[in-house]
Amino acid sequence: MMETLEIKRVFVPRALPLREYFSPGHRGCQGCGPALAIRHVFKALGPNTIVANATSCSEIISSPYPQTAWKVPWIHVAFENAAAVATGIEAGYKAMMRKGKLPQEKINFVALAGDGGTGDIGLQALSGAMERGHDFIYICYDNEAYMNTGIQRSGLTPFGASTTTSPAGKVSKGQNTWKKDLPAIAAAHHIPYVATACPSYPIDLYNKVAKAAAIEGPAYIHILAPCPTGWRCPSELTIEVGRMAVESGLFNLFEIVNGKKRLTLRVPQRRPVKDYLKAQGRFRHLTEEDIRFIQEKVDEDYQLLLEELEEV
């Protein structure tokens, strides 16, 4: 466990370990991207892991009393404090091991939250936890809205997406702000490891989680996780939609190791964002002109990313 897999850039989830720590039978919707991402994350972490889960879809679908989908120790406390709870657990273990109350062993301390629990209401707790330098892994699965409460917009909902609190209407294009750049915010804390991932690229995701576990200190992994229910797309398109996000350059797979950023997947020829947008009902109302506007922004951002990579 916790070794990176050699096979790269191939879509072979079969290469992943068979053991499940997030069991089937949870209450996720069909084709739930976050559930898939979480499965992969915990395959990479293995059994010596403790999870603090924020209130969210992932928490609700996995812990309906008296059942649980979790095979590793798991705690849910509240919506905005997964980072604080996880680092409290880490500190507790650190003290008890140092004082000889518990044997020394390597345990992965994980905080798991959605985009809302991470980038909006939980940003302060996350910042505090990263700044304090605990040895923990923060997993944000980004399904780009508050799905658990019925698809309300978050600070990470993309421009133009229609949600229940940023609805498209006669005088509204849906979400009117650009997506908050959480990986950059994490990186600004100068932690040893920051990465982005997507369950459409399971080996890349697996390897990044394994790396995060091996590195001492805080690690932040931001996973774009398509949600067919909230994105209004057929559930069999989860993987495809994730790939389109990456292939269009809208969501880039990279890692930042001790401040050094590199793409883990370089798209040879970016496909138009239109493919991605057209696949989802949340963007249905966008006009050709709107799509052009978004394409321009994606092009600009991608250019900036390439320049940034050349500089290092």
Added chain:
Amino acid sequence: MARRVGLEVSIACSEAVTLANVDVIAAYPITPQTHIVEHLSEQVAEGHLDAEYIKVESEHSALSCCVGASAAGARTFTATASQGLILMSEIMYIASGLRLPVVMALATRTLSSPLTIWGDQSDVMSQRDCGWITIFCENGQDVFDQSIIAFRIAEDRRVLFPTMICMDGFHLSHVIEPVELLSQEEVDSFLPPYKPEYRLDPHRPLTMGAFTMPDYFMEIKKQQDEALKSTLPVIKEIWNEWGNRFGRYYQPVSCYKAEGAETLILIAGGFSGTAQIAVDRMREQGKNVGLLRLKLWRPFPHQEIRDAVKGAKLVVVVDRALSVGGQGGPIAAELRSSLYHLKKRPAVVSFVAGLSGRDIHIDQFVEMVERAEGHLSAGKIPDYEMFGVRE
């Protein structure tokens, strides 16, 4: 051997927490709690206490870290006051629901607004229903003792509830008092290491904090309520053991010249010292007055308080908190509801006094008793009165 020293009460609290050998402290500064956490930081920095001191960015995270650490099986402490406590409020309820024996020291302080840093009990009263064992302290020795006892109570397997000890902000937290400190051996003999039955352990995975549907919630709440009520005899037993070992006995409600008294003053916290002097003065003048000190707020000692007021005609309750637009003083309201079903019960007169650090002097206690007696003989008892307010 016990050492008697002059100490600021906040420092006495930190010394006790050090002797309790906590594993994790997570706290955020706020007046008048700061001296407690500053001294604990020093204890850790100087190597007197081997603990992780988590320098959190807010009280919300302070208590969240404590919940995580306690769930991991660590002995855990935090301290706060006022705005800090209500920022923790969300997690207060959860710590209790998860049955985690976190210990908190609260230097009680007024809630904004208007902003004020001075003391009363509005912060602790705001958390009345959160399911924490809540203990009021009266003097420095009491704070030192309860800061150790709280761990023993909270961690007892018959208890397993977070426990809060309250000291009046400034009036108690910042005064220097003689305190008899205990040795490490003495504390260790009373307080065994925390050995949780359930904790977050990869070798024995479990799920904590699952969500429920309406078909389970009420059963779980009832269990929590019954469990908290059932801690009362255990708390008494532990206080009694402390008394037997160290000579200082504590009770949920303690009585002073209350036997056969017609009028009783009921108050919680450090101001009971002033009330006691007032009682002595009134006794000298031939008045049949006694004093009840409420030490245990949750679980509320219904039977003890009913027994204590049994023979009295009048109970004068002095609350340092106000339920705005409600029944006035929270302790008075609790007492009234506790007595309601008794056939023979004393009249209850509720005063709200001493808010935001305003003193209550000896003669003011006397005045409150006289006013209350006046209300009683006039046969007209107001719901409550704000005492000592300039008109």
